[in-house]
Amino acid sequence: MAEAQFEPRIVAFLCRWCAGAGADLAGTSRLRYPPNAVAIRVNCSGRVEPQWVMEAFRSGADGVFIGGCHPGDCHYVSGNYKARRRVHLLKRMLSELGIEPERVRLEWVSATEGAKFARLMHEFVEELRALGPRTDPGEAAPSAALPAPSRRKG
Amino acid sequence: MVGKPKIAVYWTGGCGGCDVSFLELGAPLLDVLAKVEIAFWPALVDAKRADVEAFAPRSLAATLINGTLRTEENVEMVHLLREKSQLVVAFGACAHLGGVPGLANLVSREETLRRVYGDGFAIAPPPGGEADDAPPNLLPQAQPLSTEVTVDYVVPGCPPPPALIGLLFDALLSGDLPPAGHVFAHDKALCEECPRTREDRVLTKIVRPHELVPDPEACLLDQGMICLGPVTRGGCGAACPKAGMPCTGCLGPTPHAGDPGLAMISALASLVRAGDEGEASFAGEDAVLDSLVDPVGTLYKYSLPSYVAKRRSG
Ligand code: SF4
Ligand code: SF4
Ligand code: FES
Numbered sequence: 001m002a003e004a005q006f007e008p009r010i011v012a013f014l015c016r017w018c019a020g021a022g023a024d025l026a027g028t029s030r031l032r033y034p035p036n037a038v039a040i041r042v043n044c045s046g047r048v049e050p051q052w053v054m055e056a057f058r059s060g061a062d063g064v065f066i067g068g069c070h071p072g073d074c075h076y077v078s079g080n081y082k083a084r085r086r087v088h089l090l091k092r093m094l095s096e097l098g099i100e101p102e103r104v105r106l107e108w109v110s111a112t113e114g115a116k117f118a119r120l121m122h123e124f125v126e127e128l129r130a131l132g133p134r135t136d137p138g139e140a141a142p143s144a145a146l147p148a149p150s151r152r153k154g
Numbered sequence: 155m156v157g158k159p160k161i162a163v164y165w166t167g168g169c170g171g172c173d174v175s176f177l178e179l180g181a182p183l184l185d186v187l188a189k190v191e192i193a194f195w196p197a198l199v200d201a202k203r204a205d206v207e208a209f210a211p212r213s214l215a216a217t218l219i220n221g222t223l224r225t226e227e228n229v230e231m232v233h234l235l236r237e238k239s240q241l242v243v244a245f246g247a248c249a250h251l252g253g254v255p256g257l258a259n260l261v262s263r264e265e266t267l268r269r270v271y272g273d274g275f276a277i278a279p280p281p282g283g284e285a286d287d288a289p290p291n292l293l294p295q296a297q298p299l300s301t302e303v304t305v306d307y308v309v310p311g312c313p314p315p316p317a318l319i320g321l322l323f324d325a326l327l328s329g330d331l332p333p334a335g336h337v338f339a340h341d342k343a344l345c346e347e348c349p350r351t352r353e354d355r356v357l358t359k360i361v362r363p364h365e366l367v368p369d370p371e372a373c374l375l376d377q378g379m380i381c382l383g384p385v386t387r388g389g390c391g392a393a394c395p396k397a398g399m400p401c402t403g404c405l406g407p408t409p410h411a412g413d414p415g416l417a418m419i420s421a422l423a424s425l426v427r428a429g430d431e432g433e434a435s436f437a438g439e440d441a442v443l444d445s446l447v448d449p450v451g452t453l454y455k456y457s458l459p460s461y462v463a464k465r466r467s468g
Contacts, residue, residue, distance in 0.1 A: 050416040054462060071433045081431045081439075085423035089443050093415065096260065096450040097462055 008062035008128035010037040010121075013048045017075045018110050019067025025114030033118035034125045037065060045069070045106070046079025050090045053104060063103045063128045067117070070108040080108070100131055159215035159326075162194035162206075163245075164235055166228035167255050167296065168221025172246040173197040175313035179320060186323050190215075203231070209238040216241040216326055218309070219299055222248040222255045222459070226291040229302055236303040241331075243322065247312040247404050249299040250337075252459030254312065256296040257451060259458050263294050296459050308337040312404035312456055315390045339389030339405045345373075348383055348392040352376060356427040360445045363399055374400045375425075380452055385411035385418050402455050413461045415453030422446070 014020040020041045026033060042048055045068025053064050066087065068080040084106060091101035105124055109117050165173060173195075176183060193214055194201045217239040223229055236242055247253040258266050299305055309322050321338045325331055345352060352373035361378040368374055374381040374395055381400035383392070385407050394401050407414035428438025446452065454461060 050419045051413055054413070054416060078431050082423055084436065085426055085439055085443060086419060088440055089419045089423060089446070089449065090416075092444070092446075093419065093449045093453070093462070096448070098260075 006129055006133060008036055008125060008133070009060060010063045010065055010124065010128070011056035011059075011061045012037040012039045012065040012067065013042050013045070013052070014039050014067045014109075015045045015069055015075075015080075016041045016043060018069040018073065019045075019107070019117065021111035022067070022109040022113045022117040025112065026118045027114075029114050031114055031118040033121040036125050037121060044074060044076045044079035045083035046074070046076060046081075048083060048086075050086055053090060057099070057103075057134070062131075062134055063105065063124060065120075065124055066104070066106045067109045067120075068106065070110055073110065099134070102127060102131065103134070158189060158191045160191045160193040160213060161326075162192070162214050162217040162235060162239070163197070164194065164217060164219050164231065165196065166219065166221035166232065166249070166299075167224035168246065168248050168253070170197070171313040172220030172248070175246075175311075175316070176319065178316040179323075180316070182320060182323075186327070189327055203234070206231075206234055206238060211237055212240050214239040216243060218243045218245040218322075219249050220246040220313075222253045222296040223299060223302060224255060224293055224296050226293065229293070232299060232303050241306045241326075242299075242303060244299045244305045244308045246314055247310060247406070247456040249305075250308050250310050251406050251457040252296050252298045253456050256298075256457070256459040257455070259295045260450065263292050267292065298460055306334050307332070308406075310337060310339050310387065310405040311390065314338075315393065317391065318389055337387070337406070339387040341409055342388050343408050343411070344383040344386045344388040344390070344392055344395075344401050344405070347388045348373075348395045350374065350392075350395055354425070357422070357425045357442065358427055359442060360426075362447065368398050370398075374398075380418075380422075380446060382414065382418060382453070384421055385414045403453075404456050406457060414457060415450070415461060418453050419449075 012023075014023055020039070023039060045066055048066050056064050066083060068083050069075065071080065074080040087104060087106045091104055094101045094104065105120075107120050109120065163173065179186070192199055193209065194206055214235070217235045219232060219235065219242060221228070223232065244250045248255060252259070307322065309318055311318060318338045340347070350373045351371055353376055355376040357378055359378050360380060363379060366377065366379065368377050368379065375383065379400040381395065382403040383395060383401045386401050386403045387405040387408050389405055392401075403414055407417065411417040422443070426439055426442045428435045428442055450458065
């Protein structure tokens, strides 16, 4: 019996002005692309907080995709530039933590680039398959900003 | 007659700085000591584990525990003390968030043991004696106190500043206790009490403290130092920024900031520039961001075990 192929789970934050529309176009054009991603629409890639990316990993995602408008096209002028700087710093942190930085991917996808969106999804799924499932525990200890409920009460 | 309330102070995987920090209270410490009975405090009083075992359950009014949890013995002792205490206080950044020793979570327990006891310099036989080279029973990771026992209060800091220690004793001795879970520090960010002028300038370079003699008035973050004031609780009086050193986050993040490192990544990404924004500046912006040496050690200096907290296994 052939072993089931590893199906990575992806959370995709898609800017609704561009990548989100691009994903819709891929759908309505009946382009085939792997169904591994859960899409979350955001108003701009610059709205995607690093906390959300880590939350996706904590919730079991193997990869996080962020789709934003091409440079110069962001509806809010510079949200995509901010997203790019955030992702750059976040990736450095991930490598220090032992999480492969390739698990986060930021791409520019316009509303007319349905085919590009489909291709990027193929690529990302293949890349994550090659990396394999995330083996690190990933889940943080209960947030200790306040004392957390204990596992074993004394 | 009801006797004085009994208190205990215990250390787990700490450096001793928290024990010493009580001295910084100065004269008020004498008042405190006059009003309580110290039942157990390894740094000061000669009492052993067997003495603690003999205490009646809940006979200690409060136990202040400093240090991170790193060995099986640490865990046994804090459970024992929890059983004997009405209140347990996480004292200092190690007990609160994992602390500086929590950065060891970036490597495996095996790697830690190898570095310290294998290739290490740490154990040499005492003159004329034998090496006691059995490594301690290290837990896989360093853990904050709240992962093992219920923590009633937190006095944060590395070590806690005297003003905040004073707040704890005021509450304990007056009996006017805050709700469970209280952290004896401000909920607002340190920037609110810092006398430096913050203008949210864009950052065109990131500098480490030894690379710059800072302007005495201007915000250190505006001058390119990674100051964690925007995401860290106030309450220390901004002692470090006043002395020209950036805040490294020892009081822990504000409730609003959540994960301090991720919140700071957001803030830095908003501030960094290399000329006008756009494709032509991407490489320059990356170079500025890359001049932040060791993001994890800088942004989670005291809190790694409590947040992103991933470590390599094996
Ligand atoms: S909180 Fe700081 S001073 Fe206290 S034990 Fe830990 S490292 Fe030492
Ligand atoms: S020096 Fe630090 S604490 Fe003071 S205002 Fe600037 S960022 Fe905030
Ligand atoms: S609006 Fe699409 S990235 Fe900003």
